[in-house]
Amino acid sequence: MADGDSSYSQQLPCVFSPKSQQYLAVCAQDGRLRIWNTDSKTLHQEYVPSAHLSATCTCIHWGPCRTVKEGPQRKKRKSEAGHVEEKADLLAMGTVAGTVLIYSTAKGALHCTLDGGHSGGVNCVHWHPEDCLLYSGSDDSHIVEWDLQTGKTRSKWKADRAAVTSLCVSPDGKLLLSAGQTIKMWDLDSKEVYRKFTGHSSAVTTLRFATTRPPDSSGLYFLSGAVHNRLLSVWQVREDGKDKNSVVSFTLTDEPRHIDLVTSRSKDQAVRLAVVCKDGQLHLFEHFLNGPCKKPLSPSCTVQMSDTKDSPMPIPLLAAALNAESRAVTLAYGNYLQPVIEKVDIQTADRHICLTRNVQTTLSLSIASTLSKVKTPITNSKSKVLIPGLPGHQAPVTGTSVATEKRKKDSDSKEVSIAERLGEIDLQSTASTKKESKGTPSLKTDNFAVLLVQGLESHDNDILNKVFQTRKEMVINNTVSRLPLPAVLPLVEQITKRLQGHPFSAVLMVRWLRAVLMHHTSYLSSLPDVVSQLGVLYHIIESRVKMFHKLTKLHGKLYLLVSQVATNNSTNKVSDVDHTAKLVYEEESSDEDEASGDERLLDEDSDNWEEEEVMEDDGKEGIDQGDEDIDNRTDSKENGEEKMEHDNESEEE
CATH class of the missing domain: 1.10.287 (Helix Hairpins)
Structure with a gap:
């Protein structure tokens, strides 16, 4: 349950919920938060922050378990009245923009946003075990104490000269560990330094308390791990203050990425430790912390994963969680898009364990499979396929260019620099026209392919912008088809980056992406880590497709409203009738009018x-x-x- 620090490593934040390990929270490369249910092995919730592209998530941490009200429930019996189940609900996420997002799994929505505390990206977050307090460390070298009831900063102080990369609160809630390269222990009541430790030569990414004993008894221990360091150091907080150096160290095969431990409550209880390294291996340790130990300790058991193919490939482990009551370990392995979650009973009697699993690394897309009459070719089992980009392939891949022969003939002519060549090319004009004169140079697709490769290798945005501005389908297809295979993945990365920008540039990039899929799908499908390489692109396409259905519904509603407004305006115009006479006819003779009068x-x-x-009878x-x-x-x-x-x-x- 350690915090993954993406600013100092390429691992994505991945953490199990406390106590029951019911949920696994994973923050993807495009800023999405996905919460997987460990019991049903299905996706429980998915949340996309409003600024997920500009303010991606760097660290996540589960809050302490609490009682959650989830709407109307049945009336409990008297025997059940005293038993209240506590669940993991709140999840804190630090972002590159300096804000902290609090997500609620009970609501399935954002609980609140903590803003205005940091001027740099947040590297680590940690909850207080009892109060509604949260601590965050940032690149601005400050620590902020947040009050979740008000959503504002409670206190803020400078912790180090450099960035604060890791935080940890003691189990009793009185001490706070912070680290950049040096480790400091703070008294949370006075916000003053309680102890200082030497630390590591590189940035510290992990801090965890190993015991729950008070610091005055010389029995308080904590451990730390750093970037590019294959050792986990254990530090002792002593009464005499002579605790600048570590007392115990654990050896690893690579730098630690994810750490979970079961704390020791007394000297007779050993500390159980599970460490997932960068190379995808899991190391289990069990040690009684009682003073210094000069010799580095090796793991009691090492666990690896592999598939069931003829030539097995390793499956990387993403996270691991220990059970405090039993020896069962909850493992998450595979890829971050769709991790596989499994509970395994590991016997520590064996020093090395290799678990074989049949994991499909392809994405779970619902595609209707149809029967085909094409026969699959029979291949020899001893044959070995060499693909450019994989180890074992020695022949360099070069793009076929027709212009090389012409340059050999004109070797006496002066070479033209890239800047002059770019100045001569007008990307708005057509690739080749019949009306051009023989003396004027014509633009060919060879030049586009060469310039695109040079722009991808040098990361020159000017070259890439001029190449990507073309709108001709034929030029785009010919350029992509003539690209060398090692330049395909960098091109896909550039397309993915530009698809997240302005909509006008995204329209152009879709044409390039379609050309890449038309010509180089076979090469991309042969790569072993294609899921991790194309993960961000898959997320972008999936989010755009989901948004398209919502936009079509909105378009239909807006069309209905506009048509109703138009009909109302037309009826109002018809009702306003002019009652004045358009034609008056007058007769010529006036005698008849007088007679009628x-x-x-x-x-x-x-x-x-x-x-x-009738009334009067007399005649007069x-x-x-x-x-x-x-x-x-x-x-x-x-x-x-x-x-x-x-x-x-x-x-x-």
């Missing part, structure tokens, strides 16, 4: 006269005269109507 008045008057006649002269006038008017009305009807009939005819 008289008719309306006469109708109203006639109604009134009829009512008066004025009334009789009014009746005569009405009769005359009605006669004229009838004459007028007849006249209008005749006029209408004449018009219709």
Whole structure:
């Protein structure tokens, strides 16, 4: 459960959860956090930080086990009330940007982000065993004490002249070990140096307390490991203060990468130690810490892994965790993309153990396998295949170039430097056209292949940028096909790096990647470590494919919203109708209008006269005269109507 330090080694952070070893946390090269379940051997959770490309993870450390509320649960019985199960929940991750991310496995999401404490990349993180405190060491040579309840720094102090590369808190929570090249022990109450130790000649990557005894009894021991050092040193904290040199050392086959131990609580109990080295071997130690030991101690048992092929190849071990109660060891081996987790009972009576396992190093992709009628060729078992790039292949691989013969003929001419040659080449123009004059130099794909190899060997970004700017499919395919085989992997690394940049450059890099897969897939598949070489590229493609499905759903929703807004705007425009008359027709004769007006008045008057006649019985002269006038008017009305009807009939005819 030691912290992997990627800034001083190429190993990825890989650590088991405390106590039950239920989870294995692995941080990939592209910044993804993957948590594997050791019981079911499956991927439990996957988390991609928002700044995983610019602020990759450098170290991870599990927090102390605690009781976690995971939603509604059944009501417990009285017999189960006193028993509360504690699980590993919080996981701290230090990043290159100087921030610390706290991830919760119960929530399956980010718990909080600790920012503003460091001005450099975080190299190590370590939890306090009891309180909600976290300690982090950085390249800025400072140690920061974080309070997780508030998410802010509680204290900060300078620990060393150089970067702080490793931290460890004592089991009682009173002392803190920090190391760059020298090791210092701090009193956490006063934040002052309690003891100083000589340390190592290189950067210390591992610090672990080996005993739980108080420091005043001369029984407190801790061990340390460093880069490029094949020894684990054990230090004793003595009462008299004469503890500058190590008292015990353990010999290893390579520098330590992952360390787990079972602490000693008394002098009668031995310390059990499991160390995974850089070469992929596991070394087991068991020793009683009781004073100095002059002779370096060799491991009691060494474990190696290999496959079951005719010519077995070693399988690297990634991490190991000891069980405090039994002799079982939990192993993680294979590759970081899909590690294999297994619990093994190892008998320490044998000094060297080799475990053979059938591990498929290919990625677990769901590909529909179809039957084919192609016969597999029968090969001789004694034949040996030599591949460029593998040990045993002595013939140098050179790219075929047509221009070499021409240069031999024109040996008297002056050589042209790379800068002048780059100045003459216009990558925007076509590769070769028929309309060019005979005197002007034409651009050929030979020059692209030569320039690309020179740019890959010298890591010159100017040359690579000018070569990668071409958009011609034919030029790209011919250039990639003429590349020598040793330049294929550096080209894939450059393509992977540029795919993570600007989207416009990624569009160009996809064409180059497609050309590489078309021409050099057979060579890439023959490499033994192709999974580790193409791991980052696989992660990028996988994340882009997952994002593509989300973008298509978003595109459909946005299209629906835009179409609805367009229809609403069109209906609003139709509802606004102009009620003003577009055409007004006026008749020429005004006599009919006057007659129609008289008719309306006469109708109203006639109604009134009829009512008066019904109400009054007496006849008067004025009334009789009014009746005569009405009769005359009605006669004229009838004459007028007849006249209008005749006029209408004449018009219709």
